[in-house]
Amino acid sequence: MRATSLPIPPVVFHVxxxxxxxxxxxxxxxxxxxxxxxxxxxAVAVAVASVGAALLSLSTLVALLRARALVVLGIRAPxxxxxxxxxxxxxxxxxGVHLVYSGTRPALGSFCLGLAVWLGALGLHLVPGLYxxxxxxxxxxxxxxxxxxxxxxxxxxxxxxxxxxxxxxxxGTSLRLEARLxxxxxxxxxxxxxxxxxxxxxxxx
Numbered sequence: 001m002r003a004t005s006l007p008i009p010p011v012v013f014h015v016x017x018x019x020x021x022x023x024x025x026x027x028x029x030x031x032x033x034x035x036x037x038x039x040x041x042x043a044v045a046v047a048v049a050s051v052g053a054a055l056l057s058l059s060t061l062v063a064l065l066r067a068r069a070l071v072v073l074g075i076r077a078p079x080x081x082x083x084x085x086x087x088x089x090x091x092x093x094x095x096g097v098h099l100v101y102s103g104t105r106p107a108l109g110s111f112c113l114g115l116a117v118w119l120g121a122l123g124l125h126l127v128p129g130l131y132x133x134x135x136x137x138x139x140x141x142x143x144x145x146x147x148x149x150x151x152x153x154x155x156x157x158x159x160x161x162x163x164x165x166x167x168x169x170x171x172g173t174s175l176r177l178e179a180r181l182x183x184x185x186x187x188x189x190x191x192x193x194x195x196x197x198x199x200x201x202x203x204x205x
Contacts, residue, residue, distance in 0.1 A: 007072055011064055013127050014057040017118055021054035031107040043108065050111055053118060060142030064131070071132040073189065074182035075125065076164055085123030089169045092116035130179050134193060137169075137177055145169065145177045147196040154201040155181075155190065169198070 025047045032043035064070065092112045099109025121127045122140050129140040136146035151171045158166040164180040167189060181189065194200070 006069055007064060007128065007131070010072075010127050011061065013121060014064070015062040017057040017114075018054050018061065020114050021050045021057065021111075022116075024107065024114060025050040025054065028111060031105065031133065043105075046111055055113065056060065056141050057118075060138075060140065063138050063142035063144060067131070067138060069134050070138070071134055073130040073179070073185045075129050075179045076182060076195040077123075077180065077183075082124060085119065089116045089123070091119040091153045092119070103133040122149060132189060139177075147193075147198065148175060150196075150198055150202040153190075153193045153198050155186065168201075169193070 005025065024100075028043050028047035032040040032047065034040075035043060070092060082142045093116045096109045096112030098118060099105045099112065122129070127140065133139040133144075135148070136144055136150075137145055149171060150169050153169045156166045156168070158164045158180050164182065165186050166178065167181050167186075168175055170176045190200075
């Protein structure tokens with residue numbers, strides 16, 4: 001596995017997402033003042049959701065910038081998860097295009113389109129979903145799972161095609177992280193976990 005001090009594509013993605021959702025939240029508040037009533041309050045609620053998405057990207061951005069010697073891990077979800085993500089993205093795109101081109105709710109429509117791109121990039125793993133840092137893992141939302149919080153790991157053959165190995169890490173009886181790794185990521189991760197003092201757990205334990 002090759003480490004990098006700064007994974008440029010994910011950083012650029014989250015910077016753009018932060019700018020977009022922050023600007024979209026301000027636009028939605030402005031739109032809510034023009035609409036008034038129930039529709040105005042709905043626009044405010046969507047603005048809050050836009051702020052939430054911006055904060056998630058900010059959290060991930062901070063985690064990536066603070067980490068050192070990051071290794072991007074190739075992970076894949078089951079086919080069903082990708083189909084669900086595509087369905088959600090498709091619905092958001094249709095709704096967003098309708099709202100933008102009808103001229104009724106341009107801010108809401110733009111939010112739907114931006115959210116579709118954001119969810120699609122994360123859900124379809126166009127942006128890496130898991131990183132291996134010197135002190136632990138960082139997921140696609142910037143959440144850290146430190147080696148110091150873990151005791152064991154297991155690698156098991158997963159179902160589906162192409163075959164993947166399912167990585168599980170935890171402490172005691174608690175599962176802290178699970179990911180379906182591509183084959184080229186397995187050996188490097190296993191070596192790093194053993195080096196960090198984690199014990200290998202067999203499937204039967």
